[in-house]
Each structure stands twice: as structure tokens, then as C-alpha cells.
Amino acid sequence: MSFLARIPGALAPLAAALALFVSLPASAAPSxxxxxxxxxxxxxxTAESDYRSALVSIANADPEGQVKADRAIEDMEDAINAxxxxxxCSVSTMLATYKRLLKLGADDAGAEEDFEADAGLDEPGQLASDVPEAARAAALLSGPRHRFDQIVEHNPAVQEGIRRWLTDMRGALITSxxxxxxxxxxxxxxxxxxxxxxxxxxxxxxxxxxxxxHATSRAGAAxxxxxxxxxGRRFGLGDDGTGFDTRYDPRAAAxxxxxxxxxxxxxxNGSIEMSLAAYNGGEGRAQRVFNGSGGRSFWDETVYNQFPAETRDYVPMVIAAAWLFLHPREYGLSLPRVRPKPAPLRLEQPAxxxxxTICMGNRGVREGYMRALRNLNPRYQADSWLPAGTVLNATTGMVGLYHRWCTQGRRxxxxxxLVLSDPKRAIVRTGPVTPVRDGEVPQASTGAAAVTQAPSATKAEETRDYTVQGGETLFSIARxxxxxxxxxASANGISGPRYAIRPGQRLRLAGCKG
Incomplete structure (x- = not known):
């Protein structure tokens, strides 16, 4: 009986293939x-399939989508490096796949890319979903005698405002x-x-x-x-009963x-210019000027000159910024692409x-995420220690970065x-200093003086034990x-750079003074 005859029928095809493979010359086997x-x-x-699946999750506002996309990107990068x-191995083929996927919408760190405003931001069709149509906005922004586009085209004060926003204040405009x-x-x-x-x-x-x-002015505006x-009190803003001033809340302020x-x-009389003058220079003054002028335009000399210099600057600067918001392409203004889709961020540990801000990094985001986190969570100070379980207002990208970089690992x-570091610890106390005259050589302490200091040093080095609590790190315990x-770390056999510890672990507080 042959070998194949002794193999059960269900396995015969596999055995036949195996026998054929064994019978092939050595040169035919894959290297x-x-x-x-x-x-x-x-x-x-596999990474490409995972990445495409992650994009679907991101589109559905699933916070885990960015985490999956990041993981797939890392797998692709590892494969390319290998x-x-x-x-x-054809590196160019793999790089082509990598670049093609990145263009689909999610990058390797939830990064946000710049884009050219001349792609059509100020076309009415493009503006329909995000920005009011220019014509509609111009009508709403017009004073009793001027349409908004006419003001921008022919009013030198507004033109100067546009120039300032596009030169010395371009960074401020883009940040805004x-x-x-x-x-x-x-x-x-x-x-x-x-x-x-x-x-x-x-x-x-x-x-x-x-x-x-959180901006505040010397005059008390906030x-x-x-x-x-x-x-603010007249329009419902102020202390909400918890000590928080709702002037800092973007929704309530708007x-x-x-x-x-x-x-x-x-x-x-529906004048945006006069209303802006009232917002900056005081409603009482604006009403008196308006009534005294018989309802003339803000740009009328008899009206314009009755406002302080700050208000005469404020009105055209606001209108100039509004116009640039609607017409960036016309002025060669490139605005950054921001992915602001809101999502809750639940802290897994105190932070x-x-x-x-530090652990999320700033890949593709010029100044990182501190300002966005503070703006979306105005009740919290930047250095406030928030307990595990706190839910912050964030974006899907921030949530992905948090789970990737902020819950574990070196970063x-x-x-x-860094946030637990105490600058006072940098100052070392070495005892009293004996003044030395010019030309003298300081002498090392010996004998009785040295013996006198020894007991205090020994007392400082007394060791105690401490049980690690949930959410604590070696850095927080050291502080x-x-x-x-x-x-x-040395006294407890803990290696860096992570200095990993666990709740319930007993530590010897060697060299601790607190």
C-alpha cells in the first residue's frame, strides 16, 4: 500500500500537495x-485593511477610530522599515501604498494639515455649509448707506485694517x-x-x-x-453659583x-458700525452721538470724531477681520485646516x-492643544489636578492622541x-558658608565639626515604608x-525611564524628608 493510500480521504488533497512540494527540486522552493x-x-x-476600517470609525465619530488608525500607521511604518x-523588497511599492492611504483623511498622529484657501473657500457653493454666503453676509453687515463689499473696496480705514491683519497681525488672525x-x-x-x-x-x-x-483686559473686560x-450681568453672565464666571464660557458669551x-x-437703526462702536466705546455714548447726528453713518466726520481713538480703530478692524474670514483667497490668505469634531475625553488617570498638552504633542498643529483644551474647558485652570474619571470637552483627534500617548509609555x-517637578528641589542646602579673605585658602572641615554634623545627616537618611496608592507614580511620590x-528608584530596584510601579507596592522612602 502506498503512503497516499494510507491517508484518510479528507486529508488526501493536502497530503498530495505536500508530496508534490517535497518532490520539487531544492531550487524551486521559495528562498x-x-x-x-x-x-x-x-x-x-493587513495594515491597509485596518487603516481603511479605522477611517470608517473616525467618520462615525468613534473615539477609538483614531487609535486604530494610529496603530495601523505604525504597522505600515514598521513594515516599510523592515x-x-x-x-x-520593493520599498517604493510600500511607500506608494502608505502615501495613498494618508491622503484618505487620517494621518499618523491625528495631525492637521494646512491647505490653500484658493481651493475655493470664498465661492458661495463652498460656503453654504460652513460660512454664510458673501452676499448675504454683506447685506447683514451693511450700514444705512454702505454695503459691506463697498466699504471694504473703497473705505481706506477698512483697507488699512485689512493691511494690518495681513502684515504685522497675520499670526494673530490665523491664531484667532x-x-x-x-x-x-x-x-x-x-x-x-x-x-x-x-x-x-x-x-x-x-x-x-x-x-x-480666559483673556482679560486692564479695564476688567473678560x-x-x-x-x-x-x-455681562445685564445679559445673563457672571458667577453661576459655583465660583465660575460665565463670561469665560464661549457658548454663554456668544x-x-x-x-x-x-x-x-x-x-x-440697524447700523452694524454704530453697534460695534457702542460695544467698544460704550452704549450711552453711541446712543447720544447717534441721536445728536440725526442718525448719520459712523463714517460721517461729525460722528466719527466724537468717538475715542480706540473705537475709531476698533470698528474698521472688526469689519476687516470679518471680510478676510469670507474672502481669504482674494488676499492670498491660507487658513489652516482644523479638525474640530467634538468628542468627550474621559481621563483614565489623574492629569x-x-x-x-505635553503628552499629546503638536505634530501638524503649530502650537499644540493647550489653548483648544482650555477654551473648551474654561472652568479648569491649566495646572489644576483633575481626578481620574473627569470628562473633558475635546475633539476626536485629541481623544486618539490621549489614548496613544498619555496613558502609558515613556512620553x-x-x-x-515635568508637571510634578518642583524647582525648589534644584536648590541644595550644604550648610553655612565661611567667608574667605582674598589670598586665603579655605580649609576642609575636620575633627569635631565633622562629627557634629554626622548625626543630623543620619537622621535625614532615616527610611520609612510607603504603600503605593491608585493613580500615583514614582514622580508624584518623590514630590x-x-x-x-x-x-x-535605586533604593527599591526600580529601573527607568518609566519607573513603573503598581498600587499596593511597598516602597522604601530612602532619603526622603517629607
């Missing part, structure tokens, strides 16, 4: 190099745009319901605060739209701003906004170390008990 290349190609295909070291995009879902609906143009909201915010919700305390402008528009530990992290 080790080819096997490695095929494995890398399969790894690349391919570069493998003889005969970035900050606004993160808060847009909180602020724009208030304007939309009142049928006011989004460009006006952006112009006021850019001039008042550059989109920083928040992204800079309400004075008394004016709602109050709409109410204020509607009141001014009703009293100032501060400072710590999150997470470095971020904790709590005034220890050196390396000394504490």
Missing part, C-alpha cells in the same frame, strides 16, 4: 528572502481662526438663530481676544468676547453678545491640562515628571515626600 518579503507584503495589506533592510474653529459649534449657533453673520462673530472675537476664552462685568447686538441694532511618564526620583 528565505522571498518568504520574508511575502510576509512583509501581507503585513502591509523592507528597507530586506534585500529584494484656529481658536474659533474649535469653539465654532458652541458659538455660531447663537448667531445663526438670530440671523446674524458668522463673519461678524469672528471679527469681534479676533479683535477682542484672538479667541482666548472672556472671548470681552464683556465688562456690569454689562448668546449674550447676540442679545447685546440685537438691542443696539434696534436702537441704532492636568498642562500634562495633556506619558515624561509629561508627569510628595521630597525625595530624589533616582535615589528612590
Amino acid at each position: 528565505k528572502a522571498q518568504v520574508a518579503i511575502d510576509a512583509l507584503a501581507e503585513r502591509m495589506r 523592507c528597507m533592510k530586506q534585500r529584494g 481662526y484656529e481658536n474659533y474653529q474649535y469653539m465654532r459649534h458652541l458659538m455660531w449657533p447663537q448667531y445663526e438663530r438670530a440671523d446674524l453673520p458668522e463673519a461678524l462673530l469672528f471679527g469681534i472675537m479676533a479683535k477682542e481676544s484672538n479667541g482666548r476664552v 472672556g472671548p468676547l470681552q464683556f465688562m462685568y456690569a454689562t 448668546e449674550a453678545n447676540v442679545a447685546y447686538l440685537n438691542e443696539r441694532l434696534g436702537q441704532l 492636568s491640562i498642562y500634562q495633556l 506619558a511618564e515624561l509629561a508627569r515628571m 510628595k515626600f521630597q525625595c530624589s526620583v533616582p535615589q528612590l
Whole structure:
């Protein structure tokens, strides 16, 4: 009986294939190099499939989508690196796949790319979903005698404002745009319901605060739209009973701003310019000037000169910023692409906004995420220690970066170390210093003096034990008990750079003073 005859029927095809393979000459079998290349190609295909699946999750606002995309990107990068070291492997093929996938919408760190505004941002069709049409906004922004586009085209004061925004203040304008995009879902609906143009909201915010919700002025104005305390109280802003001033809340500030402008528009014959003058220079003054002039335009000399220099600067600067918001392409202005899709971020361990800013990094985002996190969470100070379980307002990209970089690993530990570092620990106390005259050589302490100091040093080095609590790190324990992290790690056999410890672990507090 042959070998194949003794194999059960279900396994016969497999056995036949095996026998055929064994009978092939050695030269026909795949080489080790080819096997490695095929494995890398399969790894690349798997990563590509995972990446496409992750994009679907991101589109559905699944916070895990960015995590999956990051993981797939890492797999692709590892495969490419291995391919570069493998003889005969086609790196160019893998790079083509990698670049093609990145163009689909998610990158290797949730990075946000710049894009050219001349791709059509100021075309009405493009603006329909995000920005009011230019014609509609111009009508709403017009005073009793001027249409908005005519003001921009022919009014030298507004033209000067555009020049300033595009030269010395270009950085401030772009920063304002970035900050606004993160808060847009909180602020724009208030304007939309009142049928006011989004460009006006952006112009006021850019001039008042550059989109920083915690901005305050020497005069006492506060928040992204800079309400004075008394004016804010009139429109529902102020202490909410918890000690938080809602002037700093972007949603509440936008709602109050709409109410204020509607009141001014009703009293100032619908003039946006005069309403802006009231917002900056005081509503009482604006009403008196308006009534005394018989309702003339803000640009009329008899009206214009009755406002202080600050207000005469404020009105055209707001209008200029609003116009650039609507017409970036016309002026060669490239605005950054921001991915502001809101998502909740639940802290898995205690952290501060400072710590999150460090561990999230700033790949593709010029200034990182601290301002966005602060703007979306105005109740928290940047250095406030937030307990595990705290839910922060964030974006899908931030959530992905948090899970990738902030919960474990070297960067997470470095971020904790930096926010827990105490500069006082850099100062070493070595005892009294004996003044030395010129020409004298200081003598080392010997004898009784040295013996006298020994007991105190021994007392400082007394060791105790401590049980690690949940959420603690070696850095936080070192800071709590005034220890050196390396000394504490050495005394307990803990290796860096992560200095990993676990709840319930007993530590010897060697060299600790607290």
C-alpha cells in the first residue's frame, strides 16, 4: 500500500500537495528572502485593511477610530522599515501604498494639515455649509448707506485694517481662526438663530481676544468676547453659583453678545458700525452721538470724531477681520485646516491640562492643544489636578492622541515628571558658608565639626515604608515626600525611564524628608 493510500480521504488533497512540494527540486522552493518579503507584503495589506476600517470609525465619530488608525500607521511604518533592510523588497511599492492611504483623511498622529484657501473657500457653493454666503453676509453687515463689499473696496480705514491683519497681525488672525474653529459649534449657533453673520462673530472675537476664552483686559473686560462685568450681568453672565464666571464660557458669551447686538441694532437703526462702536466705546455714548447726528453713518466726520481713538480703530478692524474670514483667497490668505469634531475625553488617570498638552504633542498643529483644551474647558485652570474619571470637552483627534500617548509609555511618564517637578528641589542646602579673605585658602572641615554634623545627616537618611496608592507614580511620590526620583528608584530596584510601579507596592522612602 502506498503512503497516499494510507491517508484518510479528507486529508488526501493536502497530503498530495505536500508530496508534490517535497518532490520539487531544492531550487524551486521559495528562498528565505522571498518568504520574508511575502510576509512583509501581507503585513502591509493587513495594515491597509485596518487603516481603511479605522477611517470608517473616525467618520462615525468613534473615539477609538483614531487609535486604530494610529496603530495601523505604525504597522505600515514598521513594515516599510523592515523592507528597507530586506534585500529584494520593493520599498517604493510600500511607500506608494502608505502615501495613498494618508491622503484618505487620517494621518499618523491625528495631525492637521494646512491647505490653500484658493481651493475655493470664498465661492458661495463652498460656503453654504460652513460660512454664510458673501452676499448675504454683506447685506447683514451693511450700514444705512454702505454695503459691506463697498466699504471694504473703497473705505481706506477698512483697507488699512485689512493691511494690518495681513502684515504685522497675520499670526494673530490665523491664531484667532484656529481658536474659533474649535469653539465654532458652541458659538455660531447663537448667531445663526438670530440671523446674524458668522463673519461678524469672528471679527469681534479676533479683535477682542484672538479667541482666548480666559483673556482679560486692564479695564476688567473678560472672556472671548470681552464683556465688562456690569454689562455681562445685564445679559445673563457672571458667577453661576459655583465660583465660575460665565463670561469665560464661549457658548454663554456668544448668546449674550447676540442679545447685546440685537438691542443696539434696534436702537441704532440697524447700523452694524454704530453697534460695534457702542460695544467698544460704550452704549450711552453711541446712543447720544447717534441721536445728536440725526442718525448719520459712523463714517460721517461729525460722528466719527466724537468717538475715542480706540473705537475709531476698533470698528474698521472688526469689519476687516470679518471680510478676510469670507474672502481669504482674494488676499492670498491660507487658513489652516482644523479638525474640530467634538468628542468627550474621559481621563483614565489623574492629569492636568498642562500634562495633556505635553503628552499629546503638536505634530501638524503649530502650537499644540493647550489653548483648544482650555477654551473648551474654561472652568479648569491649566495646572489644576483633575481626578481620574473627569470628562473633558475635546475633539476626536485629541481623544486618539490621549489614548496613544498619555496613558502609558515613556512620553506619558515624561509629561508627569515635568508637571510634578518642583524647582525648589534644584536648590541644595550644604550648610553655612565661611567667608574667605582674598589670598586665603579655605580649609576642609575636620575633627569635631565633622562629627557634629554626622548625626543630623543620619537622621535625614532615616527610611520609612510607603504603600503605593491608585493613580500615583514614582514622580508624584518623590514630590510628595521630597525625595530624589533616582535615589528612590535605586533604593527599591526600580529601573527607568518609566519607573513603573503598581498600587499596593511597598516602597522604601530612602532619603526622603517629607
